[in-house]
Amino acid sequence: MIRDFSFFIPVKLVFGEGKLAAAGEEVRVLGKKALIVTTGDLFKKTGLVDRLVANLTASGVQSAYFSDLSPNPLHTEIDAAAAFGKKNGCDVMIGLGGGSAIDAAKGAAIAIGHDRPIWDFCMGPDQAAITAKTLPVVAITTTAGTGSEGTQWAVITNKATLEKPGIGSDYTFARVAIVDPELMASMPQKITASTGFDALAHSIEAYTSTLATPITDMYCEKAIRLIGKYLRRAVKDGNDKEARNGMALANTLGGFSIAVAIVTVCHGLAHSVGGVANTTHGESLAAMTPQTMRFSMRGNPDKFKNIGMFLRDEVVNVGQDRLEDSVREVERLIADVGLANGLAKQGVKVTDIERIAEGVIRYMGGSITIDPMNPGRDDLIGILKKSM
Ligand SMILES: [Fe+2]
Missing domain, CATH: 3.40.50.1970 (Rossmann fold)
Incomplete structure (x- = not known):
């Protein structure tokens, strides 16, 4: 239906x-x-x-x-x-x-x-x-x-x-x-990685948001498949035209998706983290996406279990634990493109955590109410601590 x-x-x-x-x-x-x-x-x-x-x-x-x-x-x-x-x-x-x-x-x-x-x-x-x-x-x-x-x-x-x-x-x-x-083509390696991950985060969040639509689902699936196929290549060789082309389309498809289905808890957190600690958006997303996926996936397992399969550009997923497989696939990509840095390494202090969580609730509240698990203050603090 x-x-x-x-x-x-x-x-x-x-x-x-x-x-x-x-x-x-x-x-x-x-x-x-x-x-x-x-x-x-x-x-x-x-x-x-x-x-x-x-x-x-x-x-x-x-x-x-x-x-x-x-x-x-x-x-x-x-x-x-x-x-x-x-x-x-x-x-x-x-x-x-x-x-x-x-x-x-x-x-x-x-x-x-x-x-x-x-x-x-x-x-x-x-x-x-x-x-x-x-x-x-x-x-x-x-x-x-x-x-x-x-x-x-x-x-x-x-x-x-x-x-x-x-x-x-x-x-x-x-x-x-x-x-x-x-x-x-001239985008430096680090920016290719962090902005490419931002595009992935948009696609994962819009795909699993409670505002997802059949049209944005198609865009998100295509974007995740393109990112799984091309982000490593674009980071490794900036002159890889096919990879740049694929990432450019993935990015725009992710943008169209968040125009309609918006973003969920990880982007809510990343805005507040960026405001408090002036971090690089894509790098903070990479630090928090695995933990936000683990938190939110119970609210929409049918969607979350597909993400690993999309990233590998497969048509069936035969993994034993398909939910955890999706998180591991995202973690593999994060490591491969050099974004495996926790929030602490990005300048976020433990003493900032409560303020960050409160910022999400105060001005990024929409991102948590459309998250499939609708996290509260303590949930946000828990995700931030695990992402340090
Ligand atoms: Fe973003």
Whole structure:
């Protein structure tokens, strides 16, 4: 029996090697002047920003460039980006980079469109609604990935409170996502591993979420199979085109899945961990995914037992303990791509644990209520301790 569900992903996906060249024609129909948003000046130095500007100019689109953003973008930085974009008359945002750049572009699009500081939309009883006033966003992803090009979500950090909520609405999807695997060839090994694991975590969590749909299940299964087949190869040899291509698709499929089925307890924890200890998102997920799987799998064994089989790209699973087999397969992948570091090694202190658990409940509550085991405070503390 198929349960009722709704499915809404209004993103035009332009996928393939060399598709950066499509940017100008895609942006042209959305606005006259683009704000190109990156985190830091790496892509200015590599010439990628200049290539994009030339491409926009050839299509008659003017542009301005803003790069003063941290890898986990702060609300104050997003307000600065919005002020800069407004001053320059920008009417369309381009996020060029990984999830942080795309999220910052979405944040600036909200702030400019509503003419309000971004934190007004993030948390609290007076949290403002994100409406159709949001400016259009084009996402050009250079990692595989955070899936941000396929979602409505933007993750924004408040440096004063160390809160890191994910915000979004039907109006914050990228209008166009350009996924060009060529742009990912230069991604360093460590980022390939951590962002690739993020894509796996999205797919596992969306697949096992109580909001999973038959359509996201197909996306998740395909993404997990691709990641099992290609993440090790992409980490080992960044120029392995087939592996980069497979990971790029897996990432976007994972993004589409979390747009609808959202994420569960591991992402809830990872946001709070990242806010408190400024960890790398994918690395914290790798530290906690095995323990969150062991915790949540009793709530949806029919789904969890398939994960090991998908990762091995098999069609039947004949293992004795298929639930534990799925966790072990994830652990093998974590070890093989060099992500086997507990939270302690990532700078999380035992004294942070209670604060992290409370942060999940305060501003990532949705991620635990749709988890198949709906963990409470003590469960969260238990998972964190086991993941140190
Ligand atoms: Fe993520």
